[in-house]
Amino acid sequence: MAIQTTFDWLGQSAAGQYLAASTPAFAAVQSLHLLALAVVGGAVIVADFAAARILFREAGPAEIVKGTFPVFVAGLAAASVSGLLLVSAGPTKYLLNPLFWPKLAVLAVAAVIHVALSRVVLRQSGQAAARVLAWLSIVLWLSVAIIGRWVGLI
Amino acid sequence: MMAYFPPNPNVPSVLWAIYDSPVATYIRESENLFPVLQTFHVIGLILMIGTILLLDLSIVGVILQSRSAAEVGRNLLPYTWAGFAVVFASGLILLAAQVGRIYENEFLRAKLVLLVFAAVNVIVFHLGSYRRIAHWGTETAPVSAKTAAWLSIALWSAVVIAGRYIAYY
Numbered sequence: 154m155a156i157q158t159t160f161d162w163l164g165q166s167a168a169g170q171y172l173a174a175s176t177p178a179f180a181a182v183q184s185l186h187l188l189a190l191a192v193v194g195g196a197v198i199v200a201d202f203a204a205a206r207i208l209f210r211e212a213g214p215a216e217i218v219k220g221t222f223p224v225f226v227a228g229l230a231a232a233s234v235s236g237l238l239l240v241s242a243g244p245t246k247y248l249l250n251p252l253f254w255p256k257l258a259v260l261a262v263a264a265v266i267h268v269a270l271s272r273v274v275l276r277q278s279g280q281a282a283a284r285v286l287a288w289l290s291i292v293l294w295l296s297v298a299i300i301g302r303w304v305g306l307i
Numbered sequence: 308m309m310a311y312f313p314p315n316p317n318v319p320s321v322l323w324a325i326y327d328s329p330v331a332t333y334i335r336e337s338e339n340l341f342p343v344l345q346t347f348h349v350i351g352l353i354l355m356i357g358t359i360l361l362l363d364l365s366i367v368g369v370i371l372q373s374r375s376a377a378e379v380g381r382n383l384l385p386y387t388w389a390g391f392a393v394v395f396a397s398g399l400i401l402l403a404a405q406v407g408r409i410y411e412n413e414f415l416r417a418k419l420v421l422l423v424f425a426a427v428n429v430i431v432f433h434l435g436s437y438r439r440i441a442h443w444g445t446e447t448a449p450v451s452a453k454t455a456a457w458l459s460i461a462l463w464s465a466v467v468i469a470g471r472y473i474a475y476y
Contacts, residue, residue, distance in 0.1 A: 180475050184468040187352070191467070195357020198386065208382050212374055220371040224361065298353060302346045 160244035169241030179242055186235040190298065192228030196221040197267060197294050204274045205287040214283070218274045229264065252307060256300040263293035318410045326407030334404040341404065347397040355390025356463050358383040366448045366456040376448055377440045414476055418469035425462040428455060 163169050172179050202208035203217035240247050247253045270286035273279055314323045325331055334340050365371045365379040402409075409415050432455040436448075443449070448456070 176475050177472075180472050181468070184471040187349070187471055188356070188464055188467055190349075191353045191356040192360060193357075194353035195359075195361045198354065198357065199361060199383070209374070209378070211378060216373060217371070220373070221361070224364070224370060295350070298350055299346055302349055303342065306342045 157248070160240070160248050163237070163241040164244040166241055168238055169244070172238060172242035179239075182235050182238045182242075186232060186239060189228050189232035189235055190301075192224060193232055194228075194294065194298070196225035196228055197290060200225065200267070200271065200274075201287040201290045204270055204283045206280075206284075214274050215277060218271050222271055225267065247304070250304055250307065252300055252304045256297060256304055259293060259300060260297045263290060263297055266290045266293055315407060315410065318407055322406045322410060325403050326405070328403075331404045334400060341401075344397050344401050344404075347393055348401060351390045351393030351395075351397060352467065353390070355387055355394050356467060358387045358390065359463055360460060362387075363456040363459045367453050368447060373445060375441075375445050376443055376452070380437070380440060409473060412473050412476055414469050414472040418466055418473065421462060421466045421469055425459070425466055428458050428462055431455065432459070 164173075172182060199208060200218045200221045203212070203214045203221075206214065209217045266286055267290050270283060270290055273283050273286060314320075314327070318326070334344070361370065362376075362379055362383050365374070366376050371379055432452070436452040436455065439449075440452075443452075
């Protein structure tokens, strides 16, 4: 199975071996993951609430969505890299974790919805659609955070 | 309920009494309540630190340069405070439930010291350059404000990092 092979490779990589053996290094990557979540969360909340006309009502939502999009992308990149490193420190644990794939699935949908929302807002192609996507995005990202916390607990 | 361990003589008796109270013991031993509180702590953290970082980045001129810092601050601060309320309340309960065990944890102490520094930075900033924020317009923020913003990014990040290390030591 390709996924099994990829996870095995991650676990045997130099980074995976190092993180599995070093508690301070593992905690450092977790810290980075947490900070990246804050960056993603901040960007998502501001963009979504601007799109829903709750925040920055003086400004056009397009300006705020456009202005926070690079922050969203940077945060998501940092969260993905740190997340991959965390997986490499104990791939089997995640492969067998019943919440790991649901988390990634909800994350993928949340990211797609946020990008879709950004496009709708930037093209100004529908106020109602933007509101629906904004609330959907908020609920999905909140779910990612909650499921993500429980991935580490079960 | 009796504590599992004899009181640690290094822990002040007031803190030990809190730690040993039925409520704190119940939370500590609860299979679900403890992780639920941790989840609230993380979500509060994301809301609080996420909005702080955005305001800081706008003050130093990295993002949202077309909007004034005053406008960004006015819009984001209620969310920062809401996040703070959640993170602070959940943090206090988590601390009460564990203080007997982690009182001597060096990362807990580092986190609390860093929190004081971060709070002082907030107070100095709000009593100082932030009071004239409306006059900056969309112009570049004064050096004092930029310094406070960079310091804020560094200090709040350090608080998060120290907090994460508590669990491992």
